[in-house]
Amino acid sequence: MITSALVLCVTVLCFKTYRRRQGLPPGPLCLPFVGTLLSAGLSQHPTDIAKLRKKYGDVYTLMFGSKVIIMVTGSEAMREIIIKHADSVTDRPPVSQMLQLNNGCGIIATSGELWKQQRSFALKTLRSFGFGKRCLEHQILQEVEIFMGEITKRGGEPFYAKEVLSPAFANIICSIVFGKRFEYNDERLNIVLRVINLDFAKINIVLRMIGMTLPWLRHLPGDITGFKQRMRYETEIKFFINSEIQRHKDSFDENEIRDYIDAFMLEQIREKNNANSTFSDQQLLASVRDLFIAGSETTATTISWALLYLMANPSVQNRMRKEIDDVIGKTGKPSLEHKSKLPYCEVVITEVQRLGNIAPFAVPHHVSDDVIWRDFLIPKGASLMLNLDSVLMDPITFPSPEKFDPERFLNEEGKCVGQNSFIPFGLGRRVCLGESLARMELFLFIISLVQNFEILKENDQSELSFEEIRGGTRSPVPFKVRFKPRN
Numbered sequence: 001m002i003t004s005a006l007v008l009c010v011t012v013l014c015f016k017t018y019r020r021r022q023g024l025p026p027g028p029l030c031l032p033f034v035g036t037l038l039s040a041g042l043s044q045h046p047t048d049i050a051k052l053r054k055k056y057g058d059v060y061t062l063m064f065g066s067k068v069i070i071m072v073t074g075s076e077a078m079r080e081i082i083i084k085h086a087d088s089v090t091d092r093p094p095v096s097q098m099l100q101l102n103n104g105c106g107i108i109a110t111s112g113e114l115w116k117q118q119r120s121f122a123l124k125t126l127r128s129f130g131f132g133k134r135c136l137e138h139q140i141l142q143e144v145e146i147f148m149g150e151i152t153k154r155g156g157e158p159f160y161a162k163e164v165l166s167p168a169f170a171n172i173i174c175s176i177v178f179g180k181r182f183e184y185n186d187e188r189l190n191i192v193l194r195v196i197n198l199d200f201a202k203i204n205i206v207l208r209m210i211g212m213t214l215p216w217l218r219h220l221p222g223d224i225t226g227f228k229q230r231m232r233y234e235t236e237i238k239f240f241i242n243s244e245i246q247r248h249k250d251s252f253d254e255n256e257i258r259d260y261i262d263a264f265m266l267e268q269i270r271e272k273n274n275a276n277s278t279f280s281d282q283q284l285l286a287s288v289r290d291l292f293i294a295g296s297e298t299t300a301t302t303i304s305w306a307l308l309y310l311m312a313n314p315s316v317q318n319r320m321r322k323e324i325d326d327v328i329g330k331t332g333k334p335s336l337e338h339k340s341k342l343p344y345c346e347v348v349i350t351e352v353q354r355l356g357n358i359a360p361f362a363v364p365h366h367v368s369d370d371v372i373w374r375d376f377l378i379p380k381g382a383s384l385m386l387n388l389d390s391v392l393m394d395p396i397t398f399p400s401p402e403k404f405d406p407e408r409f410l411n412e413e414g415k416c417v418g419q420n421s422f423i424p425f426g427l428g429r430r431v432c433l434g435e436s437l438a439r440m441e442l443f444l445f446i447i448s449l450v451q452n453f454e455i456l457k458e459n460d461q462s463e464l465s466f467e468e469i470r471g472g473t474r475s476p477v478p479f480k481v482r483f484k485p486r487n
Contacts, residue, residue, distance in 0.1 A: 023377040025070060027061035028052065035063030045470075046360070046389045049073065053390060059373065068382040070367070073390035075397070075421045081373055082365070082386070082428040090429045091115075091366040093383050098363075100227075101234050106286035107433065108294070108363060114278050118287060121279075122433060125263045129176045131436050137336055140440055143171055143181070144448045150184055151453065151483045158458040158480040161307055165300040166193045172441065173295030173434075177288055178244045179259035192240040195233045196297050241288050245281075261288060295434055298358055299441050301475045305356025306349070306446055308476055309404050310455045312464050316406060317450060320345050324451045330486065334447040336440065342447065346416050347409035349442050353424045354392045355404055358473040362386040362426045388423060397421045453483040 028036040049071075052060060058077040062069040072078050082089060091111035092099065098109035107118050123131075130136030147168040164184060170193060171181040182189040248261045257263050264284050271277035310317050327341045328334055339346060365384035370377060378384070393401040398408060398421075411417045425432035432438070449455065457464060458480040467477045 024061045024068065024379065025059045025376045026056045030063045035065055046393060049387055049390065059376065068379060069385055070378050070382050071385045071387060073387045074394065075391045078386055078391065078427065081371065081378070085371045086429055088369040088371050089365050089367055089384055091368045093364055093366045101230060102286035102289065103282055105283045107290045111366065117278050118283065119433065121267065122287065125260055126176065129260065134336060136440065137444070139175060140172060140444050141333065143168055144444055148448065148452060152485065154483070156482055156484055158482045160478055161304055161481045162300065162478065165303050166197070166296065169300045169441065170296035173292055177260040177291055188240060192237055193296065195236045196293055198233065237289060237293070238285060241285060241292065245284060245288070260291065295437065298473060299438050301358045301473050302353060302356060302442060303445060304476055306352045307455055307481050308464060308466065308479065309352055309356065311457050311481065313404060316348060317455060320348055320450045324447060328451065330451070334444055334451065336443065339443060343410065343414055343416050344406070345447060348406040349446055350409050350416070350422060351404060351406040354398065354422060357389060357392045357424055358475065359424065360387065360389040360470065360474050362388055363430070365430065388426065391421055391423055394421065453485055456482040456484055458482065
């Protein structure tokens with residue numbers, strides 16, 4: 001009798017699982033309790049994603065327990081779902097590690113009216129401090145000069161690139177958010193940057209999705225989903241940010257707004273009689289945390305990939321250098337005005353972002369209303385995973401996608417082309433908030449480096465490794481680089 005009851009229970013569960021999958025995009029075998037974990041595994045590697053895409057199509061269904069995950073690959077499907085159905089797919093998952101770590105606040109992981117208000121405020125405020133404008137160029141170039149001074153101090157000896165890259169880019173966002181920059185050897189800054197790098201390296205997007213589906217896992221012994229480790233990292237990061245917020249509270253003058261924190265505190269004063277205001281102290285901490293982490297780690301990682309590809313391709317360096325010398329000269333100062341006159345340099349940067357894509361997956365989206373896509377149901381409550389790698393490494397759009405080939409973005413007239421499928425910053429309403437700043441930083445830093453230095457391997461015999469660390473971002477394993485001054 002017990003056996004019969006078990007068989008009946010399993011049969012009912014299998015039937016419910018089957019019914020739940022009806023109408024959804026196809027996908028791997030789904031079993032009760034475990035979903036598609038056994039059939040699809042936990043791999044984030046592009047090869048494994050490509051196999052599933054080839055078998056099931058551009059959009060396929062994964063399940064973790066009872067949670068529906070819709071994987072979206074390819075530019076066409078991504079645009080059809082994210083752009084055409086924006087009202088239904090712009091939210092973030094209501095249960096996520098980032099949302100919990102930020103106590104339901106912030107910009108990246110929030111949704112609804114809170115997200116709309118805070119993103120709008122952030123965009124308006126960041127633009128007032130130069131985002132997307134020429135006035136920020138001078139500030140970036142000042143950091144470039146300090147950065148190159150740090151390189152020169154190394155005397156042409158090899159060193160780990162991230163040692164100076166991380167504080168350089170952190171300083172740019174710090175100057176906007178905190179109103180100050182830090183010395184490269186500042187102990188507080190370097191502690192928090194190390195924590196951020198460790199945090200990003202250990203993030204597993206699939207395990208995070210499992211943790212989102214089964215939040216009780218974090219209460220078990222051990223740290224299956226990595227939540228407890230992230231809590232420890234967040235404590236360090238927030239201690240650093242809170243000290244800066246307190247400094248602002250001690251010196252705040254509403255007639256002299258110095259930076260993002262001051263602007264937020266001024267908005268708190270304006271909103272003090274609004275019972276529905278989203279401008280709380282917790283929101284200030286979470287927003288600054290989002291801006292600081294995103295602004296300091298991502299561009300530094302992209303430049304790391306740029307250094308690797310330039311070391312591996314000295315002929316590309318030489319061609320860039322000739323173009324720079326012809327347009328700017330050996331001692332002239334790079335400017336954003338030069339961008340249109342440096343098409344080869346521009347396509348090299350584009351190819352670095354494509355092949356060295358730091359975000360294989362966009363931050364997950366949440367489906368707030370049923371969506372019908374090509375006769376398939378994308379159900380309310382599902383999570384959307386956008387695989388950006390599938391676009392940037394598509395062999396149809398980019399033949400031989402594993403090859404570093406900047407000229408794929410040049411037409412016969414020497415103009416930069418082929419940008420329609422170039423989406424390293426994501427797309428839709430959730431496109432990266434810092435895209436304009438990142439583009440400015442990448443151009444001014446890379447042009448300045450190639451203009452002033454030969455970028456060389458650790459030694460002539462050393463082999464370059466393109467092995468990668470796949471965590472919150474996709475980064476190269478630590479490597480050493482030499483900068484040989486041209487003059």
